[in-house]
Amino acid sequence: MATSRREPLAIAIEGVSKAFGTLQALSNIDLRVGPGEFLTLIGPSGCGKTTLLKAIAGLASVDAGRVVVGSRAVTGPGRECAVVFQDFALLPWATVQRNVEFGLLLHGVGAAERGVTARGCLAKVGLAGFEDAYPAQLSGGMQQRVGLARALAVDPQVLLMDEPFASIDEQTRRVFQDDLLSLWSEDRKTVVFVTHSMEEAVYLSDRVVVLSPRPGRVHQVLDVPLARPRETADVRASLPFTRLVDDLWKILRKLQ
Amino acid sequence: MIVLLLRALSVAGFLLLWEWAARVPISFNFPSPLATLRALVALVWSGALPAATLISVQALGLGFGAALVIGIPLGLAMGVVGPLGRAARVYLDLLIALPTAALVPLVILSFGINVLSSAVIVFAFSAPFVALNAYGGVRDVRPRLAEMACAFGASRLQLFARIVLPSALPMILAGVRYGLSRAFVGLIIAELLLSPFGLGRLIMTARSMFEHDRMFATVLWTLLLAALALAGLARLEARWLRWRA
Numbered sequence: 001m002a003t004s005r006r007e008p009l010a011i012a013i014e015g016v017s018k019a020f021g022t023l024q025a026l027s028n029i030d031l032r033v034g035p036g037e038f039l040t041l042i043g044p045s046g047c048g049k050t051t052l053l054k055a056i057a058g059l060a061s062v063d064a065g066r067v068v069v070g071s072r073a074v075t076g077p078g079r080e081c082a083v084v085f086q087d088f089a090l091l092p093w094a095t096v097q098r099n100v101e102f103g104l105l106l107h108g109v110g111a112a113e114r115g116v117t118a119r120g121c122l123a124k125v126g127l128a129g130f131e132d133a134y135p136a137q138l139s140g141g142m143q144q145r146v147g148l149a150r151a152l153a154v155d156p157q158v159l160l161m162d163e164p165f166a167s168i169d170e171q172t173r174r175v176f177q178d179d180l181l182s183l184w185s186e187d188r189k190t191v192v193f194v195t196h197s198m199e200e201a202v203y204l205s206d207r208v209v210v211l212s213p214r215p216g217r218v219h220q221v222l223d224v225p226l227a228r229p230r231e232t233a234d235v236r237a238s239l240p241f242t243r244l245v246d247d248l249w250k251i252l253r254k255l256q
Numbered sequence: 257m258i259v260l261l262l263r264a265l266s267v268a269g270f271l272l273l274w275e276w277a278a279r280v281p282i283s284f285n286f287p288s289p290l291a292t293l294r295a296l297v298a299l300v301w302s303g304a305l306p307a308a309t310l311i312s313v314q315a316l317g318l319g320f321g322a323a324l325v326i327g328i329p330l331g332l333a334m335g336v337v338g339p340l341g342r343a344a345r346v347y348l349d350l351l352i353a354l355p356t357a358a359l360v361p362l363v364i365l366s367f368g369i370n371v372l373s374s375a376v377i378v379f380a381f382s383a384p385f386v387a388l389n390a391y392g393g394v395r396d397v398r399p400r401l402a403e404m405a406c407a408f409g410a411s412r413l414q415l416f417a418r419i420v421l422p423s424a425l426p427m428i429l430a431g432v433r434y435g436l437s438r439a440f441v442g443l444i445i446a447e448l449l450l451s452p453f454g455l456g457r458l459i460m461t462a463r464s465m466f467e468h469d470r471m472f473a474t475v476l477w478t479l480l481l482a483a484l485a486l487a488g489l490a491r492l493e494a495r496w497l498r499w500r501a
Contacts, residue, residue, distance in 0.1 A: 057407055077409050089404035093422045093499045103408040106418070134499045154408065 008036040008190040009080055009157040011056060015065030018051055024215035025051045028065070031209060031218060036188035040205040042195055042248070044255055048216025049194045050162055056192060057083050057160050069158055079107065082156035086163040088143045090135040096122065096146050097131035103154040121149040124183060141172035148180070158190045165200065177203060178231035185229055198252065202226075202244045203236060210251050220251050287469035296473035304458065305477060312443055312454035315371050319378025320439040327386030327435070328428060334387070335394020335424070336416065345391070351384040356442065360449045371453060374446040381442025382435035389431020393424025426500065429493045436489060440482040 011033040018026040025048040033039045041049040054060035056067050058077040067074040069081060082103065090099050100118035109117070122128055125145040135143050144164055151159060165173045177200060184191060195201050201208045205224050212219035224244060226235055235241050271289050278288035287295070299305040334341035359380055367373040397420050405419045447456020455478050462471035494501075 059403060059407055077407050079409060081407075083404070083407040085400065085404060087400060089398075089400045091401065091419075091422070093425070093497075102405075102418075106405065106408045106410050106414055136499070 006155055006157050008188055009070035010035045011158065011190060011192065012068040013052070013056070013065070014068065016052070016055060016062045016067060017064040018048070018055065018060065018062050026055070026062070027215035027217050029216070029218055033190055033192060035190055038184065038191045038193065038204055038206045040193045040195055040201040040208045041211060042198065042201045042208055042252070043211035043216075043219070044213050044252070045196070046216075047211035047213040047255075049211055051216070052211070053083075053160050053162050053192060053194050056158070057081050059083075079154065080156060081158045081160055082151035082154050084144070084147050084151050084159070084161040084164045086166050088135070088140075088147045090143055090146055090150075092135055094134075095131065096127065096133050096135065096138070099135065099146050100149045100153050103150055107154065117153050118149070121153045122146075124152065125149045126179065139172070141168045141176060144168060144176070152183075156189060158192070161191065161193045163194050163196065166196070173200075174236075180204070181229065181231040198245050198248045199236070202241060202248060203230065208248060210248070210255070212255050219255060222248060222251070285466065285468045287472050291469040292472045292476060295467070295469035296477060299458075299470060299473055299477075305474065308453075308455050308458045308474075309477070309481070311371060312374075312447065312456070315374035315446070315454065316378055316439055316443050318371070319375035319442070320382055320436060322375070322379050323383035323386050323435055323439065324432065327383040327431075328390045331387040331390025331392075331428075331431075332394055332420075332424070334391045336420070341391060341395075345388075348384045348388050348391075351380065352388070356381050357445050357449075360446060363446075364450060369450055369452060373450060374443060374453065377446035378439045378442040381445075382439040385438055386428075386431045386435040389434070390424060390428045393427030393431075394420055396427060397423040426497055429489075429496065433486060433489050433493065436485055437482065440478070440485075444478060 011031075013029050013031040013033075016026055016029040017024070029052060041052060043049055051060055055062050056069065056074065058074045058081070069078065072078060072080070091102065094102070097115070097118055100121055101114040104114045104117060119128070119131065122131060125148050127142065127145050127149065130138065130142070135146065138146070147164070165176055168176065181204060193201075193204060202224055208222040208224060210219045210222065211217065222244070226238075226240060226244070227233070274289045278286050278291075296305075330344070334344050356377075360377055363373050363376050363380070367376055401419050401423065402415060405415050410418065443454075444456055444459075447454045448460060450456070455474055458474045459471055459478075462468070462474060
């Protein structure tokens with residue numbers, strides 16, 4: 001599985017609102033994500049960024065408006081999307097290989113094909129040779145690589161990542177960001193990425209969407225015109241990068 | 257290595273203490289380890305102990321088997337269907353809080369003096385623990401894992417088979433292990449009170465004839481049996497829960 005057999009899909013979020021009791025988590029969100037775009041959601045805690053991601057994944061219902069992935073209005077989880085979770089959500093009783101096969105298993109893919117696909121995905125994320133390990137034997141960064149491989153294994157057209165690097169130390173995180181970018185440039189999926197790190201948002205994305213809290217609204221959208229591939233150039237040290245991070249900080253500071 | 261040494265030392269220490277207690281003597285009737293061992297060999301040789309064991313194991317197998325076959329699915333169903341769990345939990349708590357031995361006369365009245373009665377008591381002793389642990393296991397499922405499975409499009413059946421069941425397995429097995437030790441307690445209580453069958457009868461007969469070495473030998477034999485069964489279960493658990501090592 002060198003590259004995807006499926007085209008990336010666009011996402012349309014149309015007038016989406018969601019309340020938890022009296023707390024207005026999302027208020028009338030309108031947002032479009034282009035096919036193959038890398039979009040990041042950022043904002044103070046309580047701005048509803050994870051809720052919005054779950055709404056796209058079909059894991060959370062919305063009170064008003066709708067989310068359309070490709071041509072399908074989302075009413076529940078669909079096979080176009082795959083989610084990478086902040087806490088990895090790996091099965092502790094299953095080996096790395098079986099964890100990566102999990103999505104395929106649920107989709108009814110036969111054992112032989114599951115095995116081959118999962119091994120391929122593990123190699124892609126740099127975990128070849130760890131097939132028989134159990135998650136608890138791996139570091140946090142490696143566990144998240146398993147989580148990413150599991151998502152890639154189902155060959156999704158949309159990749160939804162909920163603060164995937166939040167519980168990983170800084171050095172590991174930087175290497176992982178580079179690896180994610182090179183994987184993404186080989187196989188352009190539509191990515192919606194939630195983070196609270198400004199550097200991460202700017203480094204990875206085509207656009208950064210700043211959400212404001214209570215009620216969660218789209219506060220501002222920041223374009224990131226940095227040339228790609230960024231992982232090979234020394235983008236993090238460049239002046240345009242620093243300026244963009246600073247711009248983002250100025251926007252976010254007012255929201256605190 | 258150190259563990260083995262400690263175990264050997266503790267067994268030796270126990271035997272020494274026993275020997276000392278028999279020599280003091282604590283009571284005129286207190287049998288020495290050697291006398292007990294001799295009685296044990298004689299009991300095995302005469303066939304009395306194997307015959308009694310066969311009957312007891314039948315009652316245990318029947319009662320504990322039923323506790324597993326009914327208790328585990330009941331506990332799982334209680335965990336999956338919320339109202340059922342809340343409703344059934346009260347009765348299970350009651351069964352656990354109750355001095356279950358008080359049920360023995362009622363069971364004998366209902367089922368008569370036979371192996372089935374012993375099995376019913378074994379069941380009453382062990383089933384509530386087996387069921388409650390399975391229930392707890394289901395309730396301990398990490399919501400994030402269920403959410404993950406849903407994100408990958410799991411059906412309700414897949415969610416149960418692929419997430420709930422493996423998540424609950426450690427708790428279920430712990431319940432089975434505890435249930436088994438409770439089953440042995442139930443078995444001996446039933447047989448001591450019912451008397452005409454099994455190891456309990458052997459203990460009571462030996463006692464009534466002041467053959468305290470035989471009585472002790474039977475008690476020792478029962479302990480060994482229970483320890484063996486529990487060790488077997490522990491091995492099974494270690495194999496099935498290898499990922500926790």
